[in-house]
Structures are given as structure tokens and as C-alpha cells.
Amino acid sequence: MKLKDDKKVIQIFQSALKLVAKKGLSGVTMGDISREAGIATGTLYVYFKSKDELINALFAACRENSVKVSFKGYNPQAPFKPGFRNIWLNILRYKLQNFEETVFLEQCYHSPFITVDTREKAQQLSAPFYELMERGKKEQLIKNADTGLLLTFMIGTMNELVKQTHYGSITLNRTKINVTFDLCWDALKS
Amino acid sequence: MKLKDDKKVIQIFQSALKLVAKKGLSGVTMGDISREAGIATGTLYVYFKSKDELINALFAACRENSVKVSFKGYNPQAPFKPGFRNIWLNILRYKLQNFEETVFLEQCYHSPFITVDTREKAQQLSAPFYELMERGKKEQLIKNADTGLLLTFMIGTMNELVKQTHYGSITLNRTKINVTFDLCWDALKS
Amino acid sequence: MKLKDDKKVIQIFQSALKLVAKKGLSGVTMGDISREAGIATGTLYVYFKSKDELINALFAACRENSVKVSFKGYNPQAPFKPGFRNIWLNILRYKLQNFEETVFLEQCYHSPFITVDTREKAQQLSAPFYELMERGKKEQLIKNADTGLLLTFMIGTMNELVKQTHYGSITLNRTKINVTFDLCWDALKS
Amino acid sequence: MKLKDDKKVIQIFQSALKLVAKKGLSGVTMGDISREAGIATGTLYVYFKSKDELINALFAACRENSVKVSFKGYNPQAPFKPGFRNIWLNILRYKLQNFEETVFLEQCYHSPFITVDTREKAQQLSAPFYELMERGKKEQLIKNADTGLLLTFMIGTMNELVKQTHYGSITLNRTKINVTFDLCWDALKS
DNA sequence: GATGAATGAGATTTCATTCAT
DNA sequence: TATGAATGAAATCTCATTCAT
Known part of the structure; x- marks a missing residue:
């Protein structure tokens, strides 16, 4: 007896991501995805x-994955700034290396595909980021401003940075990354 | 594009923007647009x-409009920081009040609709922003970092901020706007 | 400007009927119908x-049409039996000449296509038949049994008769029709 | 059709009947049938x-079963009318209690599924009914009309009766059944 | 034999575009 | 120019059947 294959789901996801990054959410068809994944169109509907x-x-x-990766190596007992820097770098690395996911998430934001339910569940995943920022505020290292605002600042700059990098108007190197982190830290530090 | 009836073009544009913001670029059809604009589908093809x-x-x-609005009231002879602040506020106000355009531009980024030609022309419109930043660097008010990087910081925050505002996780008021500008300025100032 | 064409609806209906009679409700596709009607498949969805x-x-x-035809030439003031006979013959003639509709109606009876609403509206169209039978009972020409039962007798025979005729195990002629009417009348008369 | 497991064939048949009665012959899929029967789709193809x-x-x-049941308790040597009545009741009971089979047979009539061969074999099973009616004619109890016509009358009324009963416009009881038999007998008797 | 995932042909439906009015 | 019916290619989805386990 053949069993449903977890690998196949991953194949499908990767094909979809690749195509969305290339052609946008509009213009990606189920046929495209199945062809890219090397399976029959009908098989998509099995999964x-x-x-x-x-x-x-x-x-x-994607959302789940991105959060999981962000906090890799984070130790709440260790000092704040290096930990924050580590997370910041995790996120940036993730967004750069998984550009397709970044694009996909952005494209989904206003699409009719994402249901309210999915959106809410995604929102809940942000909790650890809020906690991180609250800790920084409590330790008086981060400005005492609205936490959502601070996070927005942190994330927004990265999104734009990754986009510009990918489309060639910026080329990142170790130095530039350091500069960028400093820009960010200067903004947030109290 | 025949300019027989300018009002109709505006109607069409506004209908398209409204629908893209609501349903994403995918899933907006010519039929939807014509219905929303109160004209026949065939008429779209006249324009x-x-x-x-x-x-x-x-x-x-949209691109053209957004740049035009941004520099409203900007005087290159006046001092830098207030001028910069004015532009920053112009952009934020524009993005908030014309959320549909913001969404549309973002959605277009990875879509197969936008041609290379259109993309390049859009890029050229960014020139005044580069000049602005260069002036700040020359006056030693802005960090001496890669200009593209600095602009990315300025724009990225706003995009994310507007999105979060629109989707309700942040409610903006005058104070918060000031705080956000300060975050931005702290990041960029030398 | 092209206007929606009533003739086209009739064309579509006739094509559908023809195909259902030939292939059953199952196995008739929208493609079949459009091809038979000589229009594009998409056009079906205009109507x-x-x-x-x-x-x-x-x-x-079909239901509406069948009722309308049944009472053609019926005069409630004229004597009952000839009037009844006239209606009986109308129905039989209709079913024979419009065999496709007969088949279609029968096939629809248990299909998932027909909604409760449609079914109820169809039921209401039977009222004149009930009135006819009630009149016969009042004039003491028809047995004083349940009206629904009597109608069932009148209609049921015809359905089966038409089916058998069409499939060749019975060939009808004037005499046989008279005999069948007599069978029916003998059953119902008081 | 391998007879490995008779119970499974019966299960499959009953599932199919149930579904056809509910959703019509169109719209019943092999998947539906297997699910209803509690077996895998592939298993259907074993049988x-x-x-x-x-x-x-x-x-x-179904055809075979219906004929077998109809003549239960029939003795050609016993007097005609009680025997005829017995058969009539057998048929009615069968159709009422096995409504799903009745529907299924009706739906098959115009379907592309039933082959000419199957259809002919079914026709041959009607022979005992012809013989019954011939006997009645020979004994001068039944009208001397075309046998097919007489049978058609007998069967057609029952079909309609069962349908109306099932869909609620008639509720049968012992009395009504007797009345209905009398209607039928009045029609056929010479 | 039993399973249910996999297949792909074909069904329904959509939609950008054309065309007759 | 304006209309919206008509088109047909292409999208989504279904389903009888096969096949690996």
C-alpha cells in the first residue's frame, strides 16, 4: 500500500514558492506547480x-518556519544586545536565503487566498518577537516606545533591504550588513 | 491609450486599485474592473x-504620483532636517491615504504584468530621493553609508508601518508618528 | 449592441433534451450541449x-409547458367525460411527441440537480389536474377515492405506455389508444 | 466478477443503490460507492x-430479484383472481420496500451504462408476466386487449403510485391499497 | 486480495478579448 | 464610442482506473 508522502508536500511547496517568486501569485497555476514538482495535476488534489x-x-x-529559524541560538539568559543581534542576523539570513518565501509571504498579504483564520494564526506566531522587544525595553536598552512600532521598524527595514538586494540596486557584504545593523540599533536603542 | 475621456481613465484606475487592494492582483479580472467602474467590458478596450x-x-x-506628492513643499535651499521631515511626512501621509496604491505597487513587484521597460522608468523616478540623501550626507547630517541602504531604511519602515496600521495591529496618532520619525532619524543621522 | 437572444435559450434547451434522451442525464456534458446547439461552451455560461x-x-x-398543453381546448362548462378524454389525449400526445421531455423529467426526478425549490414549484403546477378529478367526483362520474390516487392512475399508465412505445415493445395505433383510454376510464369511473 | 467474497458484492450493491436513490445515477462515483461500502476504491475493481x-x-x-419476488406463492393451478391479486401485492410491496431498486432501474432506462445485451436479458425476464396475463385472457376474466398494453397499465400505475408515496403526496394504508387494486382490476377485468 | 496514492483525460468554469450592433 | 453577448483557450477540479506496497 502506498502511503501519503511527506516529501511530496515539500516538493509541492518548493515548486509553488519558486514559481510565485518568478511569476507572482497571479499567473501561477495548479498546472504549473504540478509540472514543476514533477507530478500529475490530479495528485495535487490528493494533498x-x-x-x-x-x-x-x-x-x-512559511510563517512557522521563519519564526523557528529566527530564534535559533537565542538564549534569554545571555546579555541582550548580542542576542538581539543574533536574531536580527538570523532573520536577515533567512530572508536572503529564502527569498522565495519572503516574496510569497508578501504577495499573500493582500491576496484573496489567505483566510482570516490563517491570518490570525500567523499573527499569534509573532508573540516571541514582542517578548524580545519588551525585554529590551525592560533592560532600558531599547527606547520606551510602542512595541509594535519598534518591531515594525525592525522588520520593515529588512524586508526592503532584502528586496533591494535581490533586485540588484544594493549588493550586500559583511561590512554593509554591519552598517545596517548599526543603523537599526541606533534607531531602537534608548 | 486614447485620451477621449479622461474621467473614464481615472474611474478605471480607481476601480482597479480598489479591487487589487481587496482581492490582490491575482483574482482581479477585466470584468470586475469594468463592473466596478460602471462601464461595459468592451469599453475598457477602448482605453x-x-x-x-x-x-x-x-x-x-501611481509611481509618478507618489514621487510628485513626496516633494510637495520641498525647498532645496531651506535647512535639511525640516525639509527631510516634511518629505518623510508627505510619503507617510500619501501611503496612508492612498493605501490602495501602496498595495498595488507592492503586488506589482513580482507580477508578470510589469514589463522591464516600466520597471526601469519607475527606477528613474527615484533619482530625487537619492539626491536628497546625498545632500544630507554632504551636509554631514546623515551617516556616510551607502545611499541605497539609507533610502531602504527610510522607505522600508514606512511600508511596514502603513501595512500594520491598515491591518489594525497598530493605531497611529500624532505622537506615534513623531516617535517613528525619531526612530528613523536616529538611524540615519551621523 | 448585441442583445441576449431568446432563441438561443430554446436552442440550448432543445440540445440538452435531445442529448439527455439519447445518453441519459449522466453523461451529458456542457461541452456536448454547446456543440449540439452550435455555440461556444463559454456562451452557455452567458445564459x-x-x-x-x-x-x-x-x-x-418542461413542466410548465406540459401542463399548458394538457388543458388545451378544455372547457369546464362542457360535459365531463369528453373533456376528460380530451385532456387524456392531450397528455398522451404530448408525451409521445415530446418524448425527450418525458425522459428528461423522469431522469430529473432523482437527480441531485433539481433543487427543493424547483421541485415544489413543479408540484404546484399540478393543481388543475386535482381540480379536474374533483369535478369528476362531484358529478359522481369518478370513483370517490383519494384524488391523488386517481391521478396517479391516470398519469402512471401513460408514462409506462409512452416508454414501451418508444422502445418498440408496443406499437400504438388509434385502436390501441382507445383501448388504453377505456382501461383508464374503467378504472376511474364510479 | 470474482466471487471471492459474496458479502462484499452485496455491500457494494447496496451502497450503489442507496447512493443512486439519493443522488441519481449521474453524480454517483466509484469513490462514493467504495466509501459508502467501507472499502478501498481499488477493491471495487477486484470485483x-x-x-x-x-x-x-x-x-x-435487481431485475432478477424483482421477478423472483413477484411470483412468490403463486400457484398456476389455483383460481386466477386471488393469484393475480397476490402477485400484484408482491410487486407493490417489493417496489415500496425496495424503493432504491425501483429508482435505480428507472434511472438505468436511458443511461448509456446499460448495454443492449443486458437490456435484452431483462426483457426476457418479463415472460412470466405475459403468461399470467394470457391466462387471465384465456379464462375470460381479463379484457381481450393487447397483452403488452395490459401489462403496461398494471406496471405503470404501480410505478407512479410508489413514486408519489415515496415523495409524500400520497400516504398508503391497507384500505388505500385495496382501493388501488380495485381500480386496477376494474380496468383490466373483462 | 486489499489498499489508497497516483494518474491523466476530461468535465466544469472562468476570463481576456473580439465583434456585431 | 459604448455596449455586452460571444468566443475559445486555459484554469480549476473530478473521477475512472491503475499500480506499488
Whole structure:
């Protein structure tokens, strides 16, 4: 008896990501995805009962993955700034190396595919980031401003940075990354 | 694009923007646009010879408009920081009040609709922003870092801020706007 | 400006009927119908927003038509038996000449296409038949049994008769029709 | 059709009947049937090599069963009318209690599933009914009309009766059944 | 034999575009 | 120019059937 294959889901996700990054969420068809994944179109429907569901599942997976990666190596007992820097670098590295996911998440933001439910679950995943920023504020290293605002600042700059990098108007190197972190830290530090 | 009836073009543009913000670039059809604009589908093709052309024209119009608005009231002879602040506020106000355009521009980024030509023309419109930043660097008010990097910082924050505001996780008021500008300025100032 | 064409609806209906009689409700596709009607498949969707809706509309039209034809030439003031006979013959003639509709109505009976709403509306169209039978009972020409039961007798025979005729195990002629009417009348008369 | 497991064939048949009665012959899939029968889709193909074959086998089984049941308790040596009445009641009871089979047979009539071969074999099973009616005619109890016509009358009324009963416009009880038999007998008796 | 994942042909439906009015 | 019906290619999705386990 053949069993549903977890690898296949990953294949499908990767194909979808690749295509969305290349052609945008519009213009990616189920046929494209199956062709890219090397399976029959009908097989997609064994794993996801509609295009909608596929996109939502992928969205959820990307969000989860991105949060998990961000906190890799983070130790809440260690001093704040190096820990913060580590997370900052994790995020940047993640966004650069998984550019397709970054694009996909952004494209989903205003798409009719993502349901309210999926959106809410994604929001809940942000909790650790809020906690991080609160800790910085408590230790008086970070400005005492609205936490959401501070996070927005931190994330927004990265998104734009990654986008510009990818499209060639900026080329990143170790130095520039350091400069960028300093810009960010200067903004947030109290 | 025949300029027989300017009002109709504006109607079409606004309908398209409204729908893209609501449903994403994918899932907006020519039928939707014409219905929203209160005209017949065939009439769309009197003004634009294809969906591609419509989207590209709208993209160009939005970009142009956004730059024009940004520099309203800017006087290169006046002191830098207030001028910079004015522009920063112009951009933020524009993005907040014209959220649909912001979404549209973002959605277009990875879409197959936007041609290389359109993309390049859009890039050229960024020149005044580069000049602004260069002036700040020359006056030693702004850090001596890569100009693209600095601009990225300025713009990225705003995009994220507007998005979060619109989706309700942040509610902006005068104070918060000031705080955000200060974050930005602290990042950029030398 | 092209206007929606009533003739086209009739064309579509006739094509659908022809195909259902030939191939059964299962196995008739929208593609078949459009091909038979000599129009593009997409055009079907200009007139009916789904296959479901097309089938329901056709069902309603057939039912309505069949009732209308049945009472042609019926005069409630004239004596009962000839009037009854006239209606009986109308129905039989209709079913024979419009065999496709007969088949279609029968096939629809248990199909998932027909909605409760359509079914109820169809039921209401039976009122004149009930009135006819009630009149016969009041004039003491018809047995004083349950009206529904009596009608069932009148209609049931015809359905089976038409089916058998069409499939060749019975060949009808004037005499046989008279005999069948007599069978029916003998059953119902008091 | 391998007879490895008779119970499974019965399960499959019953599932198919149930579903056809609920959703019509169109719209019943092999997947539906297997799910209802509690077996895997692939297993269906162990017992029947195609959907066609399954439907044809079920059709044949239903026809055969219905004839067998009809003549239960019939003794050609006993007087005609009670014997005829017995058969009439057998048929009615069968159709009422096995409504799903009745529906299925009706739906098959115009379907592309039933082959000419199956259809002919079914026709041959009607022979005992012809003989019954011939006997009645010979004994001068039944009208001397075309036998097919007489049978058609008898069967057609029952079909309609059962349908109306099932869909609620008639509720049968012992009295009404007696009345109905009398209607039928009045029609056929010479 | 039993399973259910995999297949791909084909069904339904959508939609950019054309065209007759 | 304006209309919206008509088109047909292409998208989504279904389903009878096969196949690996």
C-alpha cells in the first residue's frame, strides 16, 4: 500500500514558492506547480483539496518556519544586545536565503487566498518577537516606545533591504550588513 | 491609450486599485474592473488595448504620483532636517491615504504584468530621493553609508508601518508618528 | 449592441433534451450541449451560470409547458367525460411527441440537480389536474377515492405506455389508444 | 466478477443503490460507492472490472430479484383472481420496500451504462408476466386487449403510485391499497 | 486480495478579448 | 464610442482506473 508522502508536500511547496517568486501569485497555476514538482495535476488534489488550501497551507508553513529559524541560538539568559543581534542576523539570513518565501509571504498579504483564520494564526506566531522587544525595553536598552512600532521598524527595514538586494540596486557584504545593523540599533536603542 | 475621456481613465484606475487592494492582483479580472467602474467590458478596450497595458499604465501613474506628492513643499535651499521631515511626512501621509496604491505597487513587484521597460522608468523616478540623501550626507547630517541602504531604511519602515496600521495591529496618532520619525532619524543621522 | 437572444435559450434547451434522451442525464456534458446547439461552451455560461441552473431551468420549462398543453381546448362548462378524454389525449400526445421531455423529467426526478425549490414549484403546477378529478367526483362520474390516487392512475399508465412505445415493445395505433383510454376510464369511473 | 467474497458484492450493491436513490445515477462515483461500502476504491475493481460492469451487474440482479419476488406463492393451478391479486401485492410491496431498486432501474432506462445485451436479458425476464396475463385472457376474466398494453397499465400505475408515496403526496394504508387494486382490476377485468 | 496514492483525460468554469450592433 | 453577448483557450477540479506496497 502506498502511503501519503511527506516529501511530496515539500516538493509541492518548493515548486509553488519558486514559481510565485518568478511569476507572482497571479499567473501561477495548479498546472504549473504540478509540472514543476514533477507530478500529475490530479495528485495535487490528493494533498490539497483546492488551490486555496494549498496556498494557505504554504503560507502557514512559511510563517512557522521563519519564526523557528529566527530564534535559533537565542538564549534569554545571555546579555541582550548580542542576542538581539543574533536574531536580527538570523532573520536577515533567512530572508536572503529564502527569498522565495519572503516574496510569497508578501504577495499573500493582500491576496484573496489567505483566510482570516490563517491570518490570525500567523499573527499569534509573532508573540516571541514582542517578548524580545519588551525585554529590551525592560533592560532600558531599547527606547520606551510602542512595541509594535519598534518591531515594525525592525522588520520593515529588512524586508526592503532584502528586496533591494535581490533586485540588484544594493549588493550586500559583511561590512554593509554591519552598517545596517548599526543603523537599526541606533534607531531602537534608548 | 486614447485620451477621449479622461474621467473614464481615472474611474478605471480607481476601480482597479480598489479591487487589487481587496482581492490582490491575482483574482482581479477585466470584468470586475469594468463592473466596478460602471462601464461595459468592451469599453475598457477602448482605453487600454490589453490587461497588461492597463496594469502597466496604472503602475506608472501611481509611481509618478507618489514621487510628485513626496516633494510637495520641498525647498532645496531651506535647512535639511525640516525639509527631510516634511518629505518623510508627505510619503507617510500619501501611503496612508492612498493605501490602495501602496498595495498595488507592492503586488506589482513580482507580477508578470510589469514589463522591464516600466520597471526601469519607475527606477528613474527615484533619482530625487537619492539626491536628497546625498545632500544630507554632504551636509554631514546623515551617516556616510551607502545611499541605497539609507533610502531602504527610510522607505522600508514606512511600508511596514502603513501595512500594520491598515491591518489594525497598530493605531497611529500624532505622537506615534513623531516617535517613528525619531526612530528613523536616529538611524540615519551621523 | 448585441442583445441576449431568446432563441438561443430554446436552442440550448432543445440540445440538452435531445442529448439527455439519447445518453441519459449522466453523461451529458456542457461541452456536448454547446456543440449540439452550435455555440461556444463559454456562451452557455452567458445564459446559465452553472450546469445546475441550466438543468433546473429546463426542468421548470418542461413542466410548465406540459401542463399548458394538457388543458388545451378544455372547457369546464362542457360535459365531463369528453373533456376528460380530451385532456387524456392531450397528455398522451404530448408525451409521445415530446418524448425527450418525458425522459428528461423522469431522469430529473432523482437527480441531485433539481433543487427543493424547483421541485415544489413543479408540484404546484399540478393543481388543475386535482381540480379536474374533483369535478369528476362531484358529478359522481369518478370513483370517490383519494384524488391523488386517481391521478396517479391516470398519469402512471401513460408514462409506462409512452416508454414501451418508444422502445418498440408496443406499437400504438388509434385502436390501441382507445383501448388504453377505456382501461383508464374503467378504472376511474364510479 | 470474482466471487471471492459474496458479502462484499452485496455491500457494494447496496451502497450503489442507496447512493443512486439519493443522488441519481449521474453524480454517483466509484469513490462514493467504495466509501459508502467501507472499502478501498481499488477493491471495487477486484470485483468489477469497470463502472459499466458494476452497473450492468446490479441492473441484472435487481431485475432478477424483482421477478423472483413477484411470483412468490403463486400457484398456476389455483383460481386466477386471488393469484393475480397476490402477485400484484408482491410487486407493490417489493417496489415500496425496495424503493432504491425501483429508482435505480428507472434511472438505468436511458443511461448509456446499460448495454443492449443486458437490456435484452431483462426483457426476457418479463415472460412470466405475459403468461399470467394470457391466462387471465384465456379464462375470460381479463379484457381481450393487447397483452403488452395490459401489462403496461398494471406496471405503470404501480410505478407512479410508489413514486408519489415515496415523495409524500400520497400516504398508503391497507384500505388505500385495496382501493388501488380495485381500480386496477376494474380496468383490466373483462 | 486489499489498499489508497497516483494518474491523466476530461468535465466544469472562468476570463481576456473580439465583434456585431 | 459604448455596449455586452460571444468566443475559445486555459484554469480549476473530478473521477475512472491503475499500480506499488
